[in-house]
Amino acid sequence: MELALYFKALVLGIVEGLTEFLPISSTGHLIIASELLDFNDERGKVFEIVIQSGAMLAVIWEYRARFGRLATSFFTDAMARRFGLNLAIAFLPAALLGLAFGSAIKQHLFQTYAVALAFIVGGLVILWVERGRHRRAVVDNVDDMTWRDALKVGFAQAFALIPGTSRAGATIIGGMLFGLSRRVATEFSFFLAVPTLIAAGAYDLYKNRALLSAADVGLFATGMAAAFVSAFLCVRWLLRYIATHDFSVFAWYRIGFGLIVFATGYAGLVHWSAPS
Numbered sequence: 001m002e003l004a005l006y007f008k009a010l011v012l013g014i015v016e017g018l019t020e021f022l023p024i025s026s027t028g029h030l031i032i033a034s035e036l037l038d039f040n041d042e043r044g045k046v047f048e049i050v051i052q053s054g055a056m057l058a059v060i061w062e063y064r065a066r067f068g069r070l071a072t073s074f075f076t077d078a079m080a081r082r083f084g085l086n087l088a089i090a091f092l093p094a095a096l097l098g099l100a101f102g103s104a105i106k107q108h109l110f111q112t113y114a115v116a117l118a119f120i121v122g123g124l125v126i127l128w129v130e131r132g133r134h135r136r137a138v139v140d141n142v143d144d145m146t147w148r149d150a151l152k153v154g155f156a157q158a159f160a161l162i163p164g165t166s167r168a169g170a171t172i173i174g175g176m177l178f179g180l181s182r183r184v185a186t187e188f189s190f191f192l193a194v195p196t197l198i199a200a201g202a203y204d205l206y207k208n209r210a211l212l213s214a215a216d217v218g219l220f221a222t223g224m225a226a227a228f229v230s231a232f233l234c235v236r237w238l239l240r241y242i243a244t245h246d247f248s249v250f251a252w253y254r255i256g257f258g259l260i261v262f263a264t265g266y267a268g269l270v271h272w273s274a275p276s
Contacts, residue, residue, distance in 0.1 A: 008039045009219045013051050013226025018234050020055040020227075021190060023126060023169030023250045024257075028115040031163060032261065035112060035273060046211045049204045050220045054227030056197040059190045061228075062235050067194070079143055083191075089147050090154035090171075090188070091195045097158050098200070110163050112272035116261035118164025123254030129173050130246045137181035142188055145180070152178040153188060157196070164258075167196065173247070182242050190235060 015033045019026040030048050034040040039047070060067055066083075073080040108114075139145055156174020160167035168189050175185030205212070264270040 005039075005219060006222055008037045009047065009051075009223040010226050011037065012039065012048065013054060013223035014230045016048070016051050016223070017055050017058065017227040017230025017232075020052070020231055021059070021168050021193065021235055021238060023122075023166050023172055023247055024254055025115070025119065025122070025164050025166035025169065026052075026055075028119060028164035028166070031110060031115050032112055036270075042208070042211055043216070046205070046208050047216070047220065047223060049201050049208070051223035051227045052197050052201055054224035055231035056194055056201075057224075058228050058231035058235060059193055062232060063191065066191075083143065086145055086147060086150035086188075087191060087195055090150040090157065090192050091199070093151070093154040094158045094161060094196065095199060098161055101161065105161055105163075112261060113265065115164035116258040118162055119254045119258035119261075122165050122169055123251040123258070126169065126173055126247050126251035126254070129177060130248050130251070137176070137184070138179040139184050140181045142184050142191070145184070145188065149175075149178060149180065150188075153180075153185075153192065157192065167193065169250075182246070183239070186238065186242055 012030060012033055015029050016026055019029045031040070034044050034048065069077065070080050070084050074084050075081070109118075139149060153171050153175050156170045156178075157167060158170075159165050159174075160170040171189040171192055172182075172185045175188060176182060180188065261270075261272065265272045
């Protein structure tokens with residue numbers, strides 16, 4: 001029994017790490033994977049909150065020099081201060097809307113078919129943006145972003161409150177629509193994940209603190225370690241990938257994945273949870 005739980009923790013940690021920073025929705029994948037693994041009870045939901053910190057730590061480690069400069073030079077370095085304020089501005093829209101509508105969203109949209117539909121719609125949006133992207137990006141460096149650029153990305157991130165939309169997808173594709181280069185949009189999406197995941201995780205853990213148990217420490221550590229390693233490798237791979245590729249392959253993956261969920265449910269091969 002314990003061994004089976006640790007296997008589930010390992011698998012879900014890998015899923016979280018591989019999907020958190022790609023435009024394919026980590027939340028959507030975790031909802032589906034946890035249902036397939038039968039680890040979608042209240043304990044499983046807390047586990048999913050905890051392992052996000054493993055993926056977040058991977059970004060902090062990869063960009064430790066920049067985050068270190070932000071922490072030590074915020075009040076003395078104008079560039080570090082501008083970067084920190086941009087992160088704060090971009091964080092606000094999703095945070096405020098999440099506080100206002102988070103409970104209703106979790107009650108009605110954290111269901112497999114709703115996620116599958118968001119996968120398909122999100123894939124179509126990515127294809128539309130990629131095929132209509134002709135004008136040159138006007139921001140080629142994260143340090144050149146203005147507070148207006150950050151605010152626009154922040155409103156784009158708010159769409160990720162809908163599970164299956166993808167926080168990374170919303171911020172990257174939204175950033176590209178608003179004039180950021182592909183690399184700048186991707187890197188800012190990485191950076192914005194840190195305050196977003198910290199705040200969302202802390203809030204959810206506080207609400208579910210009664211479900212926390214010292215007996216689950218090993219389980220959480222396994223999932224976090226798996227998420228850290230897989231996210232670290234994914235971040236490095238993605239930065240190399242976007243140097244010569246667009247995001248169309250992720251769009252087709254999303255569409256295919258969503259259709260498979262609907263097809264398997266319709267055929268009775270998998271009894272997915274239905275929207276309430």
